[in-house]
Amino acid sequence: MSNVNWKPFVFGGLASVTAECGTFPIDLAKTRLQVQGQVGDSKYREIRYRGMLHAIARVGREEGLRALYSGIAPAMLRQASYGTIKIGTYQSFKRLLVDRPEDETLLTNVACGVLSGVISSTIANPTDVLKIRMQAQGNVIQGSMMGNFINIYQQEGTRGLWKGVSLTAQRAAIVVGVELPVYDITKKHLIMSGHMGDTVYTHFLSSFVCGLAGALASNPVDVVRTRMMNQRGGALYQGTLDCLLQTWRSEGFMALYKGFFPNWLRLGPWNIIFFLTYEQLKKINV
Secondary structure (H helix, E strand, O other): OOOOHHHHHHHHHHHHHHHHHHHHHHHHHHHHHHHHOOOOOOHHHOOOOOOHHHHHHHHHHHHHHHHOOOHHHHHHHHHHHHHHHHHHHHHHHHHHOOOOOHHHHHHHHHHHHHHHHHHHHOOOHHHHHHHHHHHHHHHHOOOOOOHHHHHHHHHHHHHHHHOOHHHHHHHHHHHHHHHHHHHHHHHHHHHHOOOOOOOHHHHHHHHHHHHHHHHHHHHHHHHHHHHHHOOOOOOOOOHHEEEEHHHHHHHHHHHHHHOOHHHHHHHHHHHHHHHHHHHHHOOOOO
């Protein structure tokens, strides 16, 4: 365990919070698009938003600019915990298996990514539930982040805070198991090709590629996870598979890719901001 150090944990958390702040309105638009059109839920049955830009514009116009950052507090808390653990454990697992970055393989990185994604997302799940509830409610939010946390706990118990945890872990396993290895492998090949060095341009291109790959792989799970976490009281969906099948049957297969454009537009810039920030933080001598 001598190879495990604290830097990836701290730098990962700081870079994650920075990226979250820069892309949060896009994430809110994605959540609003994904929860609308549910046939079995009268509150979210209406199709209010035609796309990402329309959602952002309508929320800003009808609910105020502050509504575009509904749920930012739990989102930042989530990234401070999830991002810290995710990057820290990913880098630590890699160093436990392989001594040098040059010796890393795609299979090794995918295994480390899947494991770190499951661990970090499971621990941070309550903050994810809070964020989605506050994003979906918008201007009808009652109380502060802590007030909403207590309200969920009192009405739904501990299970309410870990609602959708299996889906969150599945999504994180897919996203982290795709994004981080794709970034590492893309960066490694760009540098080894001799055409690009370990520069900001390499980091930018690698992060763009990994964001697109992550969005394609994760969107169906993200739609199901968002709907599972947002349901209250009497369960509309009995489980992960039931939610997926109900969504497919009542709204069509492409409903599983609702919010894909904002999802990609969020994951793209999010990963670019994250990796550029993280790579710069790694250069600090502490």
